Each structure stands twice: as C-alpha cells, then as structure tokens.
Amino acid sequence: MNMPEKEVQLPGVVASESELQGFLSKPWPSLVNMMKRLDGDIMLLGIAGKIGPDLALTALRAISEAGRKTKVIGVSRFSEEESRRRFEDMDIELVACDLLDPDEVGTLSRVRNIIYLAGRKFGTSGNEELTWIANVVIPANVARHFRDSRIVAFSTGAIYPMVAPLTGGCQEGEPLGPIGEYAQSCLGRERVFEYYSGVNNTAMSLIRLNYAVDLRYGVLHDIGRLVLEGRPVDLTMGFFNAIWQGDVNNQTLLALEQCTSPPTVWNVTLPEVVSTRAIAERFGEIMGKEVAFTGGEGPVALLSNSAKAVNVLGPPSVSLETLIRWQAQWLLAGGRSLNKPTHFEESRGEY
Numbered sequence: 001m002n003m004p005e006k007e008v009q010l011p012g013v014v015a016s017e018s019e020l021q022g023f024l025s026k027p028w029p030s031l032v033n034m035m036k037r038l039d040g041d042i043m044l045l046g047i048a049g050k051i052g053p054d055l056a057l058t059a060l061r062a063i064s065e066a067g068r069k070t071k072v073i074g075v076s077r078f079s080e081e082e083s084r085r086r087f088e089d090m091d092i093e094l095v096a097c098d099l100l101d102p103d104e105v106g107t108l109s110r111v112r113n114i115i116y117l118a119g120r121k122f123g124t125s126g127n128e129e130l131t132w133i134a135n136v137v138i139p140a141n142v143a144r145h146f147r148d149s150r151i152v153a154f155s156t157g158a159i160y161p162m163v164a165p166l167t168g169g170c171q172e173g174e175p176l177g178p179i180g181e182y183a184q185s186c187l188g189r190e191r192v193f194e195y196y197s198g199v200n201n202t203a204m205s206l207i208r209l210n211y212a213v214d215l216r217y218g219v220l221h222d223i224g225r226l227v228l229e230g231r232p233v234d235l236t237m238g239f240f241n242a243i244w245q246g247d248v249n250n251q252t253l254l255a256l257e258q259c260t261s262p263p264t265v266w267n268v269t270l271p272e273v274v275s276t277r278a279i280a281e282r283f284g285e286i287m288g289k290e291v292a293f294t295g296g297e298g299p300v301a302l303l304s305n306s307a308k309a310v311n312v313l314g315p316p317s318v319s320l321e322t323l324i325r326w327q328a329q330w331l332l333a334g335g336r337s338l339n340k341p342t343h344f345e346e347s348r349g350e351y
C-alpha cells in the first residue's frame, strides 16, 4: 500500500494562499518514488481550471524530489485572461489548444503520460448540447491522438445512482445511474474512453471524484460560508463525500502506474459519509454561530465507496475534522474565494 504523509505533520491553520498552495502540492513519498520509475513526460489537458495548477505543481515537486528531468506540459484554451499567471513560477511548458478541434489536437506532441481534466458542468441547463460536446467529443479526440499513451481521466461520482448513507456508497463495479444531463454526459465521457481503450489497447484509469476541497472553493467552503453569513443551509442533499484536493492530486498521479485496458476505475474521496447537517453544526461550533436549516434530508444521496483507491493508491492524508477546521479558519480570516459555487444542494442534477 502507498503511504502518504502522517496527519501529525499538518498545521493547525492554513494562514495564506501561498501556504495553501504549498500544502495542496505536497507530494507523498510514494509519488516521489513513482516519479523515479516513470518513463516519459507528463501532459495535463484542461490544466487551466480549479484542479490543474496545483496538480501540475504536485507533479513538478515530485519530479524534482525524485531527481528526474521529466517535462510537464499544460494544455488549455486559457480562456480566462488571468489563468496563465498561475503558472508563472512553474517550470512548465504551456500550449494553447482547443481540444474540441481534432486538427489542433493533432499538433500536440504525443507524450507518454496524459492527465485529462477538461470538462464542462456549470451552465449546462439551457445549453445542454455544449456540455455533451465538451464531455463526449473531446475524449474521442484525445483518446484517438494519444492511443499509445497511458491516460488518467477525471470523471465524477455523480454517475452513480443515489443511495442510502448506510450502504457506505457505491463501489466501482456497481450499476450506474446518472441523474441529469451533466452526469449523463460524464458517463458518455467514460464510455468513449472505454471504447478507445478497447479498440487501441490504450491503458487508462478513470478517476470518479466527489468534491475536491481546496479552501477557496468546494462543498465545505460553501457550507461554511452559509454558516458564517447566517444564511440557512439547504439539507436536500443530506449527505456527501469530499476529499482534500492535495490528496486528489497525489492519488491521480499515482494512478498513472495503474492504467490498464479496459480502464481501471477509482472512486476518489474520503472514506466517510458526511452529513450536511453535522458539518454545518460543526462549523457553527467553531465559528460561534447559530445554524439555520432549510429543507429536509432525503433518504438517499450521491455517495461513493473509496476503499479500492485507499488500499491501492494510498489513504488520504488529511482528515475530515482537519479540513473543517482549516476551512472554518480560512473563512473567518477572510481568505480568498474563487466564487465558484458547487451547488451541493442540487439533487436533480441540473447545473
């Protein structure tokens, strides 16, 4: 089993954005060891979003600690003007490319290791066709061009049906049941990758992620902010899973060595089922705030069982209690927010 850092080495609070980035990009010893063995360079497709920059930095730090010269290349359209700036201090080659255009994809160098992050979620309602094209056609362009690479592709736990909390969440082999067109298109993304993995014998891993927590955004950020501002917390989605984004970065890169054809699927999240009510009450306790609620807990929620990833890729290094404490202090100190709400309360899959 891959062992991450011990929780004991973590600080009580995350005091600044540079400290946050430092923790988000801290490589596990097992990742450093993997980088000593890994053949070929690494390309991140869709690097300019919420996860890409710190994932890239995690890879760069692991490569440096491993004493290797592996190149990291980041691809995106860089449609937000500011987005290139986040890479200024990184030893990374940036390539502007619209992955929807097969001719542009054809110009990308065929590197050995691909991390696939591109996707579309918010704004789906009313523009469903844009989400389907992004989530289903880009994977086809990418899988065809990088047929000789290993590909780790982000997916989402939202493609499972909703289940009761007592089940402990869906396991990777269970029947799927995506609700709403965003989740359906993400299942489409998986199926396209799976198809090309089969016909071209391309080794792949699919990362079914539930809610990455990065303090500047995420489900804990959203619930904590409601509590801090004295606004009611919606209990419609009464339970969820979440995980420290630094742990997502490590598990995702470690999945490069576990790629297979057909693809290996990984549920990536903390092992525990989290109660929305209990989390809000804990924020209230830490922040010294009364907590108000709206709606009521339904009997089922979107929940994944991450036992396989914990056993093979390694256990997450940051516990839920530490995440809540960090998040509460971050909000109390007026830490920066990306202002990108998760819409965690959405139970009909409409984004």
Ligand SMILES: NC(=O)c1ccc[n+]([C@@H]2O[C@H](COP(=O)([O-])OP(=O)(O)OC[C@H]3O[C@@H](n4cnc5c(N)ncnc54)[C@H](OP(=O)(O)O)[C@@H]3O)[C@@H](O)[C@H]2O)c1
Pocket: 045, 046, 047, 048, 049, 050, 051, 052, 075, 076, 077, 078, 079, 080, 083, 097, 098, 099, 100, 116, 117, 118, 119, 120, 121, 134, 138, 154, 155, 156, 157, 209, 210, 211, 212, 213
């Ligand atoms: N964050 C989470 O908590 C979470 C949870 C579950 C699943 N996931 C999955 O994990 C993946 C990464 O998450 P994220 O939060 O980083 O997503 P994100 O913030 O939406 O970032 C994805 C990036 O992909 C790029 N992209 C989109 N279309 C593109 C195109 N045609 N060509 C080139 N680049 C394109 C975009 O940058 P440009 O506009 O600059 O091109 C965008 O910023 C997503 O696919 C998502 O489905 C994330």
